Amino acid sequence: MSANGNEPGIQPPGARVLLKPIEQDDRTSSGIYLPDTAKEKPQLGVVIAVGDADDIKVQVNDRVFFAKYSGTEIIYKGDTFLLMDVGDLLTRVTN
Template sequence: MAVKPLSDRVLVKPVEREEMTKGGIYLPDTVKDKPQEGKVIAVGVGKRNENGEIVPMEVKVGDTVIYAKYGGTEIKEDGETLMILRESDILAIKD
């Protein structure tokens, strides 16, 4: 069963912290809004601007992204913990 994000939302599978020891992002405990890394699983069609046109998405399925965790909503699908974020909560793509 697939989860299809609405509007400019993105479905992300977070990278486990254990996997981030080498070259991964740093998560200092004192920073309350910690950036996190994840893999894009699905993307929405994009939001509409005031002229009614769909704004194209910058991220695509398969991208590794750095995102601000606070903006998203955590869901569990088939035992996996996933995040649904707006694209504006994604800071950068790693490639």
Template sequence: MKLKPLGARALVKMIEREEQTAGGIFLPDTARQKPQTAEVVAVGVSDEVKVSAGDVVVLARYSGTEVKIEGEDHLIVDTDDILGVVEG
């Protein structure tokens, strides 16, 4: 299934990172904060959209609507909830 976001929205796939404390302890899933970094999969057609597919972005915490596409978790987010693009 393909999903094309409408308007000023983007479809993103969250980038999971292992969380480790300063003392070197890896945190279990239940103790982790929601990830804020995602890869843009698709974008809506709007002059307000400033990102494109393939960009790695930082999202506002707890933003977006969760959707499952081909068994993988994604989010549909308003572009206002994209705080920045990771470069390099």
């Protein structure tokens, strides 16, 4: 099951998901610029594609939190994605 409009052409196998990490802003709420070295590693992402396992409880376009250093970074056609086991997902964001 892949995303329809933003499909990257990658289909994760089994109980894995493909995520597009949501990067934090370059500036703080008070307007201070954050260099790349000061930014936190993203922990929020959008599900782009899901594997074919029966027990996957997330769907394409769900926003999810995931374990900080989990997944394998994949750069495909200039975009960065994370491929990870479903067990590394912490929770789905409902709003």
